[in-house]
Amino acid sequence: MKEKILNQLQNFSKGMFVPVLILPIAGIIIAMGNILTNAKLAEYFPFLKNDIIYGLGKMLSGSLVSILINLGIIFCVGLAVGLSKKKKAEAAFTSLLVFLVFINAMNIFLKFTNKLVPADALRGSGQTMVLGVQVLDMGVFLGIILGIVVAYVHNRFCEKEFNGAFQIYGGSRLVFIILIPITVILSIVFSYVWPSVQYGISSMGEFIKGAGNFGVFTYGTLERLLIPTGLHHLVYTPFLYTSLGGVAEIGGKVFEGARNIYFAEMADPTITQLSASVIWDARGLSKMFGLIGACLAMYHTALPKNKSKIKAILIPAAVTSILAGVTEPIEFSFMFVAPILFVLHAFLSGLGMVVLNVFGVRAIGPNGLIDFLLYNIPLGIDKTGWPMFILIGLAQFAMYYFIFRFLIVKFKLKTPGREDDGNTKLYSKSDYKEKSAKDKKAGSSNLAPVIVEGLGGKDNIIKVDNCYTRLRLVLKDSSIVNKELLQNETAASGVVIKGENVQVVYGLKVTSVRRSVDEYLGIEAN
Known part of the structure; x- marks a missing residue:
């Protein structure tokens, strides 16, 4: 059940x-x-x-x-x-x-x-x-x-x-x-x-709202904790688009939900300060700052022989997180080898939202730096308080870095770059160039047979779907999924298996990957 x-x-x-x-x-x-x-x-x-x-x-x-x-x-x-x-x-x-x-x-x-x-x-x-x-x-x-x-x-x-x-x-x-x-x-x-x-x-x-900062903390923490299940959308969506995230009358019209209120207030020049409901859409803080500190900590604690390898992975992952808010490549890099760090990440993400609320910051950046610049800069400092958002972000960057580095060293966590048994596949510069070439091909039919093979073959696939960053599948038997093949040969950032449900993380190129798999399987209706 x-x-x-x-x-x-x-x-x-x-x-x-x-x-x-x-x-x-x-x-x-x-x-x-x-x-x-x-x-x-x-x-x-x-x-x-x-x-x-x-x-x-x-x-x-x-x-x-x-x-x-x-x-x-x-x-x-x-x-x-x-x-x-x-x-x-x-x-x-x-x-x-x-x-x-x-x-x-x-x-x-x-x-x-x-x-x-x-x-x-x-x-x-x-x-x-x-x-x-x-x-x-x-x-x-x-x-x-x-x-x-x-x-x-x-x-x-x-x-x-x-x-x-x-x-x-x-x-x-x-x-x-x-x-x-x-x-x-x-x-x-x-x-x-x-x-x-x-x-x-x-x-x-x-x-x-009555719970105050505790409510904000709970919201921000759960939104990250549910990432492995793919159900984190069920946490933030009601707050962004329904009355749970606030109700406001703007220009004679009633708007419900934090994001709707923000957009309406953004378009109304008579409003001089954004409402407190905007805090529910400030989820981008850890994406633009916190996780970058985590990346730096993993790089500095990597074994000397793996420095060049881990840098080739972390740099593009960090850039993707900053610009587009796609965090799975980073989170999956330590989620399974060091779960304590993922729980800490969720805790610090919720704490960051509390700090924003305490200082009355009303800037948002749900999907990275591009959104942050477009949404907040034109409105001015008084309306959004965006400079304070950046200062708090820099503080969060430092907090992530020092806490992650301390825990990795103290408990000898096998984060990427620290394993010495070869269980985790890392890439050198030459490997990364080869991986990048595979990334470009990931949307073509060339990799579709490999992806299907990694999923157990055509007969094992019941349903193919995708979200923003993940290929989502329903399989007859998920135990025969070849994670190493999917990650090493198809440029997947991670593979999550929950019963018959399998999620393969491909990042922003997932739509082209989905299309190629559909074509290979002969699926046209989707």
Whole structure:
């Protein structure tokens, strides 16, 4: 049962990537619009005072904010696509129809039962306008629930076909037919149930806020501790996109979730200081600073004969962590050989967020330096306090370095570069050049046969999927996975095996790796 629950959570976590990964793009465009309309920058760059440029900036920031206030439908469609196993385009179309049916069915039922509040009294009533329809304010949870329901029914009935006159009602049309009564019933059920859920969510948010820095510490620590399971997305996503991460009215519109509030406040020039909810999206501190100190500690404690080898691995891993916030290559380098360091890393990551909160720093950098520069610099020091973010980051760098170095030496931990039995494969400069060449080929069909072989062959693979950095698979027998082959011959940074679920870490090139494996296996629907 435990393994079954874990499998379902991992599938849900993978499905969440479809809607979640598109939102940072919206944030970056909003940031660009904010740059073009920033009055302080216009003093140094006169061309920004041009009406056309200013108008373009307003259009960019204003139009993308509309995504943030319609996250329900975005998550509904995105999650249906992410969780559906085949015919994903049809699943997306069905989810859109279901969303429209739900909000209108709920609106009609609320009218019948005289539960609709006057349109001018929506604030604080628990109701809101969704696509021009007044319903209970379920926020992003509405999209998540409907996306899961649609995907479940779609996966079961999308290939069901009929003969004769009923042939036209098979496939995706049958899925929609089945979903209509389900959706209407759900709209009625949630009309009664959701007010209690709203109260529970509000109470949980208040509890975490009431816990103060302990709540921030718990959040930051868990977000890192769950990295090996791939379930860390389930920790931060509710805080970034639902009322758990805060609720704020900005420019006459209500926004829920830390990231949504941040983007909305970023686009509003009348706001002089960002709200405290932004702290939930300050997860990039350890990515840009802490783990770099850990890398330096591992390098300085490496055996002399392995110095050049470990440097060839740690430098590109550190650069990737700083720029893009991809931390798995570093974390996997000590996660299994020295688990105590990984637990310490999670502890220090949570502690770093507490320090940011204590000093009132409102800068964010969830995905590394690039995001940090685009999101925070244009807003100015007063609004974000970004220089203090850097100072705290440098302090965290030093803390990671000295504590990691002390523990590695004190307990003789076999971190990369310190093993003398050859169990861990490290690379010299010549090896690294060869590995880099393999990295470039990793997206081609040349490595697909090797990857499939390392996974136990075609017949052993049940399902292929991927997230931001990992190839995620469901296998018939995970005990025959060849970790050494995958790491040494396909440039994988690490391999995680949890029951029938296997995750192979390839970093940012995972999409091309997934594509090549799909082509080799003859999978086209995904």
